[in-house]
């Protein structure tokens with residue numbers, strides 16, 4: 015197969031490969047970028063593999079960065095772009111089921127491709143657009159099949175994360191996992207516990223955001239792989255509920271985690287937090303998802319949020335909650351929700367027309383906890399429309415609250 019129309023990213027990288035070739039070495043585009051180009055999907059990174067050893071690569075270019083020199087990866091900087099270039103290599107001894115004990119640089123493309131995970135990821139392409147297909151990746155790509163290169167179990171022993179990659183690609187590409195590869199996932203599922211949570215999380219998020227998540231979820235269920243994902247061992251029923259929902263698609267990681275928390279019955283701030291902490295998500299994501307889950311409960315119970323709930327949730331988490339509510343069958347018009355939110359008198363507590371200093375100046379409170387309580391009451395009154403957000407009105411209201419506290 016020769017690809018005639020190459021995406022811009024390849025054209026930009028072409029001189030880099032040509033420089034390597036001109037020095038007498040081989041250089042190819044490899045892996046996901048070749049797969050995605052043939053599938054007509056957008057590219058996010060261009061990987062290059064070469065017969066040149068790292069020191070040889072570095073000798074050919076003015077500017078390089080040793081991004082992973084011990085594995086043979088050098089980043090070549092060219093016209094404002096960076097290209098990860100990895101020397102053909104074989105690997106041996108995978109005692110920890112994560113990474114090789116030893117990497118050996120070789121001059122043979124075939125040796126390099128045969129230790130890759132799936133046939134569709136073991137394609138290489140020359141600068142001419144000619145695709146090198148040594149493991150029948152093209153026919154699998156055409157048929158929509160995920161098949162391990164060689165003996166599946168060996169590939170999963172080299173890197174157990176590849177089992178998560180299998181279910182992730184099934185969802186992302188809408189591919190079937192062929193029986194021997196699926197069986198090897200079943201047989202080796204427990205090895206997933208050797209993998210860092212962060213790596214598993216990335217694949218899990220990609221699965222949930224894929225075009226046919228149900229394919230990936232069904233593979234997780236049928237192989238039992240889900241049992242070895244953090245806090246998922248007892249969640250078969252939740253995953254089955256996800257599979258049973260009418261066809262759904264999510265667009266953000268926040269929505270994915272919100273949906274997951276909801277279906278695993280994690281509805282309180284504490285339980286959502288505990289779940290996401292184990293999955294090692296960022297604090298920003300935890301804040302977002304806890305707010306979205308609370309809002310989701312309000313949407314389900316009342317079909318709408320009170321002013322106070324809208325204010326507490328914020329528009330981003332509200333949008334997430336509504337995306338998930340839509341998947342669950344009780345979504346609202348996003349335009350209407352956004353309009354109601356926009357109509358709130360204020361959207362941030364710093365917009366309150368008075369502050370603690372004003373309360374002190376007018377001798378309504380003395381410094382201490384009372385100040386915070388009076389301000390909180392003012393904020394609530396403004397959000398719910400009880401008092402308008404003007405200094406004079408708020409000071410009157412604050413006086414009333416302070417007096418009632420003193421009596």
Ligand SMILES: Nc1ccn([C@@H]2O[C@H](COP(=O)(O)OP(=O)(O)OP(=O)(O)O)[C@@H](O)[C@H]2O)c(=O)n1
Nearest residue numbers: 045046047061129130131132135136173175176
């Ligand atoms: N556990 C892994 C990870 C990667 N690879 C190989 O390295 C390539 C690039 O890896 P990566 O960028 O992580 O994955 P992609 O397949 O490119 O997928 P994505 O679209 O997510 O980048 C893969 O295509 C595959 O050939 C592998 O064999 N085993």
Ligand SMILES: [Mg+2]
Nearest residue numbers: 045046047059
């Ligand atoms: Mg990639």
